[in-house]
Amino acid sequence: MRLAGKRVLVTGASQGIGAAAASRYAERGAHVLLVARSAEGLKRQVERITEFGGSAEAITADLANADEIRSLGESVEAPDVLVNNAGIGRWLFLDDTSPDELQQMTAVPYQAALLLTRAFLGDMRERGSGWIVNVNSPVSRLPIPGATGYASARWALRGLTASLRLDLRGTGVGISEVVPGKVSSQYFENNPGAEERIPRIAKLIPTVTPDRVADAMVAAVEKEKAEIHLPWQLKAFELSGRIFPGLTSYLTWKTGTHR
Numbered sequence: 443m444r445l446a447g448k449r450v451l452v453t454g455a456s457q458g459i460g461a462a463a464a465s466r467y468a469e470r471g472a473h474v475l476l477v478a479r480s481a482e483g484l485k486r487q488v489e490r491i492t493e494f495g496g497s498a499e500a501i502t503a504d505l506a507n508a509d510e511i512r513s514l515g516e517s518v519e520a521p522d523v524l525v526n527n528a529g530i531g532r533w534l535f536l537d538d539t540s541p542d543e544l545q546q547m548t549a550v551p552y553q554a555a556l557l558l559t560r561a562f563l564g565d566m567r568e569r570g571s572g573w574i575v576n577v578n579s580p581v582s583r584l585p586i587p588g589a590t591g592y593a594s595a596r597w598a599l600r601g602l603t604a605s606l607r608l609d610l611r612g613t614g615v616g617i618s619e620v621v622p623g624k625v626s627s628q629y630f631e632n633n634p635g636a637e638e639r640i641p642r643i644a645k646l647i648p649t650v651t652p653d654r655v656a657d658a659m660v661a662a663v664e665k666e667k668a669e670i671h672l673p674w675q676l677k678a679f680e681l682s683g684r685i686f687p688g689l690t691s692y693l694t695w696k697t698g699t700h701r
């Protein structure tokens with residue numbers, strides 16, 4: 443899909459990957475709707491985009507709240523491209539995670555992506571065109587030790603992407619999953635304790651910048667790609683998980699966190 447003149451809605455766009463992606467879509471000539479909770483953060487990103495001549499607007503919403511998603515769906519015309527990027531989640535053993543925190547990390551990204559996609563899907567299908575991009579984590583393929591709630595939410599997001607892809611065949615609406623390895627955003631400051639739980643074996647995979655992930659998110663739409671994993675070392679690791687599942691999961695466990 444060509445991005446010029448299209449409306450692109452990006453969740454989690456107040457910082458990090460979402461903010462970088464919003465800029466990239468705007469550089470391609472799209473009008474970008476940036477969604478997050480922080481009005482201040484969104485304002486900064488909209489200013490950054492308008493400074494270089496891009497077109498953008500901010501929408502403040504808490505996507506962990508189903509009512510706020512419903513009113514977003516009612517007040518905003520369905521975009522041409524929906525980017526489900528907002529996500530949180532500390533990495534914790536299941537019995538160390540409070541039920542409230544488990545609900546939060548399931549609400550965003552998984553339920554937010556599910557409900558927001560549902561809110562816009564009817565109109566996209568009626569128009570016979572549209573694209574959805576879900577940003578996911580490598581733990582949606584290879585779980586790591588000590589992050590059960592986080593990993594479950596990411597597998598759910600992967601399931602949503604895969605099952606929706608089947609239902610969208612022949613409708614003119616498509617869906618991509620972009621899966622980056624470790625990204626140099628503020629994710630690990632925002633979700634303390636997670637960085638320490640990255641298994642040592644994953645340190646073989648270089649960290650990528652939010653801008654590099656944003657380039658992949660643009661390519662996902664323009665080239666209508668089903669999946670993009672980056673960097674290539676992550677793709678190799680993911681492949682090894684499919685070819686040698688026992689060995690890969692043993693190495694992840696062995697070099698990961700233990701109680």
Ligand SMILES: NC(=O)c1ccc[n+]([C@@H]2O[C@H](COP(=O)([O-])OP(=O)(O)OC[C@H]3O[C@@H](n4cnc5c(N)ncnc54)[C@H](OP(=O)(O)O)[C@@H]3O)[C@@H](O)[C@H]2O)c1
Pocket residue numbers: 453454455456457458459460477478479480481483503504505506507527528529530550551577578579580621622623624625626627628629630632
């Ligand atoms: N960083 C990594 O290493 C990495 C790797 C793979 C995948 N990912 C995934 O990529 C996505 C973006 O991550 P990031 O690295 O850019 O993280 P980040 O810097 O922590 O940004 C997260 C974004 O999500 C928004 N958000 C969180 N909760 C929200 C809510 N309830 N309602 C609306 N917006 C909410 C935040 O905005 P507000 O706080 O303003 O609401 C922020 O804009 C996440 O899904 C993350 O899991 C990250």
